[in-house]
Amino acid sequence: MRILVVWLLAGMVGVAVAATEPDSRRARFLEAEKALAGGKIERFRQLMAQLADYPLAPYLWARHYRRSPEPVAEVEDFLQRYRQTPYARPVRIALLKHLAETGRWGDFLRLYRDSGVSALACHRAWGLYRVGKADAAWKAARALWLAGRSQPKACDRVFALWRNKGRIGPKLIEQRFRLALAENHPQLAAYLARQLRGKRRQRAEFWLQVHRDPARFVCRPWPKAWRRDGEIFVHGLKRLARHDLPRALAWWRESAGTFPLTAAQRHEAMRALGLRLAWRHDPRAWNWLAALPDTAGDADVAAWRVRSALRQQRWQQAAEALKRLPRALQVTPQWRYWEARVQERIQGKEAALPLYRTTAQSADFYGFLAADRLRQDYAIDHRPIAPSEAALAALRGSRSLAAVREFFALDRYWDARREWWHLLQHAAHDTLLAAARVAQEMEWPQMAIVAAARAAHWDDLEVRFPLQFLAQVRRHAGAQRLDPAYVYGIIRRESAFDVRARSGVGARGLMQLMPATARRVARRLGERLPSLRRLERPETNIRYGTAYFRTLLERFEGHFVLATAAYNAGPHWVERWLPAQTLPADIWIETIPFRETRRYVRAVLAYAMIYQKRLDENRHRLSDYTAPVPGRPRPEAPPPARCPAD
Numbered sequence: 001m002r003i004l005v006v007w008l009l010a011g012m013v014g015v016a017v018a019a020t021e022p023d024s025r026r027a028r029f030l031e032a033e034k035a036l037a038g039g040k041i042e043r044f045r046q047l048m049a050q051l052a053d054y055p056l057a058p059y060l061w062a063r064h065y066r067r068s069p070e071p072v073a074e075v076e077d078f079l080q081r082y083r084q085t086p087y088a089r090p091v092r093i094a095l096l097k098h099l100a101e102t103g104r105w106g107d108f109l110r111l112y113r114d115s116g117v118s119a120l121a122c123h124r125a126w127g128l129y130r131v132g133k134a135d136a137a138w139k140a141a142r143a144l145w146l147a148g149r150s151q152p153k154a155c156d157r158v159f160a161l162w163r164n165k166g167r168i169g170p171k172l173i174e175q176r177f178r179l180a181l182a183e184n185h186p187q188l189a190a191y192l193a194r195q196l197r198g199k200r201r202q203r204a205e206f207w208l209q210v211h212r213d214p215a216r217f218v219c220r221p222w223p224k225a226w227r228r229d230g231e232i233f234v235h236g237l238k239r240l241a242r243h244d245l246p247r248a249l250a251w252w253r254e255s256a257g258t259f260p261l262t263a264a265q266r267h268e269a270m271r272a273l274g275l276r277l278a279w280r281h282d283p284r285a286w287n288w289l290a291a292l293p294d295t296a297g298d299a300d301v302a303a304w305r306v307r308s309a310l311r312q313q314r315w316q317q318a319a320e321a322l323k324r325l326p327r328a329l330q331v332t333p334q335w336r337y338w339e340a341r342v343q344e345r346i347q348g349k350e351a352a353l354p355l356y357r358t359t360a361q362s363a364d365f366y367g368f369l370a371a372d373r374l375r376q377d378y379a380i381d382h383r384p385i386a387p388s389e390a391a392l393a394a395l396r397g398s399r400s401l402a403a404v405r406e407f408f409a410l411d412r413y414w415d416a417r418r419e420w421w422h423l424l425q426h427a428a429h430d431t432l433l434a435a436a437r438v439a440q441e442m443e444w445p446q447m448a449i450v451a452a453a454r455a456a457h458w459d460d461l462e463v464r465f466p467l468q469f470l471a472q473v474r475r476h477a478g479a480q481r482l483d484p485a486y487v488y489g490i491i492r493r494e495s496a497f498d499v500r501a502r503s504g505v506g507a508r509g510l511m512q513l514m515p516a517t518a519r520r521v522a523r524r525l526g527e528r529l530p531s532l533r534r535l536e537r538p539e540t541n542i543r544y545g546t547a548y549f550r551t552l553l554e555r556f557e558g559h560f561v562l563a564t565a566a567y568n569a570g571p572h573w574v575e576r577w578l579p580a581q582t583l584p585a586d587i588w589i590e591t592i593p594f595r596e597t598r599r600y601v602r603a604v605l606a607y608a609m610i611y612q613k614r615l616d617e618n619r620h621r622l623s624d625y626t627a628p629v630p631g632r633p634r635p636e637a638p639p640p641a642r643c644p645a646d
Contacts, residue, residue, distance in 0.1 A: 026409065029057075032051065054406075058078075058081075058085055061087075065091045075091065075095050108124070108127050109127050118151055124140060125140035125158045126157060141161075145168060149180070149188065150185065150188050177192040186211060206232065230265045278307060285308035286314065289308060302321075303329070306321040319346060336355055360379060363458070365602040365622075384460050385433050385452060387431075391430040403416075404416045420435075429455055449466075465488075465607065473542060480547060483612075487542070488611040494511050508541070509535060509538075509540075511545025515529075521551075522544070552566045555571055559629065560605075560626075561629065562578075565601050568596065577592060
């Protein structure tokens, strides 16, 4: 990132900030920002008058209007003028909150736009009623009511109004109760149950007990009124299956016949149990999933039918499951590859060659697997992004790019990133291509990668697979006896070269290290734990990341697929997923239960192959990293707990 700032200040990108924006204007901006923070609004306005065409002027005006959205006409003018900037939405939200608080419903409704803020939607429902639009107000209130989560306090008066008018009655309360339990919000469900009366309330309270502790009701006699309540039974069964699948299966066998289940309820229960079996690699999964009808849009069931057959290497069943995939999936490289693998096992290699050849034309994980089966080169071709000169000129002259440059000049990375993201979200295709090229020139690889992806341009290898931090990668990969291309594959998937990347759970830097993981690595290296800031530095992050990956390789006896999965999901999960008997690596990867980890492993392996080409080091094939996964005998699972005898 320091390189980027130096570039911008030195004037190496387009029209340089330092050459076109005198330092005095930047100083005035900082002075205006200080005046705003200190509440010196008159001085702030004086300074802003001198910054009318400064790229960050709207940013500072937005901060002012978010604090004080008055006068309304002035704020409206700002919203109109800067509607295509990332500042319009937060200013509009602040203005609408202010108008709601002051009861100016006409202005509120005129300026309202759906921003995804529930409190504002609640204010809108109230405002519609206040201006006499009762039908529209009820429609808005009903939509807000039918949510499985708690709504903001701004909705309280809306719901109270329509309850008093008799519109929110027992049926709507029960509807929302169901939604609350489906989204696992038992506190909201309990609140709703208390609004019911008589048998409706008793049923809701019993249902809530089953939700909270379904295991209690496997053996305990159900109240007579609910002994044939299939809806509660299916809900409890699904909840139990999450934590105690053997017991849930036993409950289904013993009790399903006593409940008059509808076809939809039976399908819901069997789907939940079948998928749980598949995710646990239980041999019974195929029969459960095969019995389900092909439901439009249910890609999970369709895919896990195939995966459950593959995991057991039941090739005929896999062939049947592949035929039941939606047509849109059948033609993808993923499922073409598996069709070829199945054909090879059933009919011989010759029958599978046409499908392998078609799949091998794809520069992705499945294309590389197919190429390995054919012993041919990978279809990795470089096709540079070529935006039009008009798009490049428009972007380089835009306020957005000027603002990004200024933010970097002020060392405000997150503001620069926010500005750029907004640009990408609203850009036409040619502008996205231009953005990828400009971000590459700026040595901002993660944003070049994102822009190319949004433009669906997959073949510019220099943009999508940059060689940033080459010296550090080579040095630390060598120290840990790793292929630099493989380390690059991990970095590319983990952070897309965003030095300051931070995950929602606290992972940091290029190789997304958790502080606790860094602590263990530091102890192993005989070092003090680096500070979080130092952990984000490329030198430290790559050093610690490669050292951690080496520990995972040692733990899994040099198996790259297992170590890679463990880098993402954690070694304890990978150990749970090990097969009872040796399994081909492609099948093991395909049947990883976690979607994120499944995609992660495929991506890292594919990226490593592409980085070999970028580094001119075609020493390894995918097959070198995908040795069969060794089996590990497991202790026999205990039988499900039985109900005590009377």
